[in-house]
Amino acid sequence: MELIFPRKLNQGDVIRVVAPARSRAMVMEHDHTDIIGARFAELGLTLSYGRHVDERDALDSSSIASRIADLHEAFADPSVAAILTVIGGYNCNELLPFLDWELIRANPKILCGYSDITALQNAVLARTGLVTYSGPHWSTFGMRDHFEQTLEWFTEVMFGTAPIGLTPAAPLERRSLVPRPGQARSDPQRGVVADPAGHRRGKDRGRQSVHPQPAAGHALHAVSRRRDTDRRGRLRITPCHLRQGPDITASAS
Structure with missing residues (x-):
């Protein structure tokens, strides 16, 4: 399959924020929207939000139909230049049987996120050829401290057209x-x-930091099973097929 590379960002572009995993309502328990809004304004970008980003169920997510609707609307809207995910989670794999791959292929644009979003990104690449970006979430832009390097890389990759050079990290102290x-x-x-x-x-202590995640391993775990915790923080493992999917054609409109 031929690879499709979405166009890069320009000042004045609109970014659509969607929540294919966990809800923005969960993130908003610690409201950093002033920081987030200011950083995107400095980049010359405008934020818009999916209709269902603040829906929140018992699993801190929203219905499959709502998440599918927001993704489809983001790809179909010609005014949207890029799609940014709210945060990761554990249940992006629920969406894969219901995505309109032809719609996505016909409307290529930047899709950026990481962690559980990797399952969605791998599926988009496999089914459409669209190249996506493993990078910061919308919520990542709310980090008070240690965000400078992430912002520099985001700007260089999303706006620039020159090749990006990758150099090995310095070796860690052996301990x-x-x-x-x-x-x-x-x-x-x-x-x-x-x-x-x-x-x-x-x-x-008490500061939010960026931590590397094993993307491939996380994606494989997401495809094979749903994982969540109860209100006491205890781990539950539920096979994907036990959660019934909706009639998307009837409920996502």
Whole structure:
């Protein structure tokens, strides 16, 4: 299949924010919209939102029909230059049987997100040839600290047309990840110390940071099963096929 590369961004473009995994209502428990709005305004971009981004069910998501409708509307709207996901989660795989691949192929545009969104991105590439971007969520732009490098990369990749050079990261300091009995473990990257009793302290405590995620492994887990937790934080594993999909043609309009 021939690859399709969406056009890059220009100042004045409109970005559509959608929630194919978890709801924006969950993210808004910690409201950083002022920071997010200011950063996109500095880039010269305008944000718009899917009609269902704030729907929230018992699993902190929304119905399959609502998520499909927002994705289809974002691809079909000619005024939308790029699609940005709210946040990741665990249930993007529910959408795959109901996506209109011809609609997506006929309206190529940037789709950016990571974590659970990888399952959606891999499916879009496989079924349409559209190249997507593993990058920050809408919510990532609300990070108070340590966002400068992510913003620089986002701007360079999404607006630029020159080839991007990749260089290996500097080798990590060799150290034991598991402290011996009675021995504290320090992390010079974050200034965090874990003592033998398991307590955490350090200069980075309480700040939101970017952590690399094994995208391929996460995608495979997302395709094979749904994973969520109950209100007490206990892990539940539910096979995908046990959640009944809706009649999208009747309910997504």
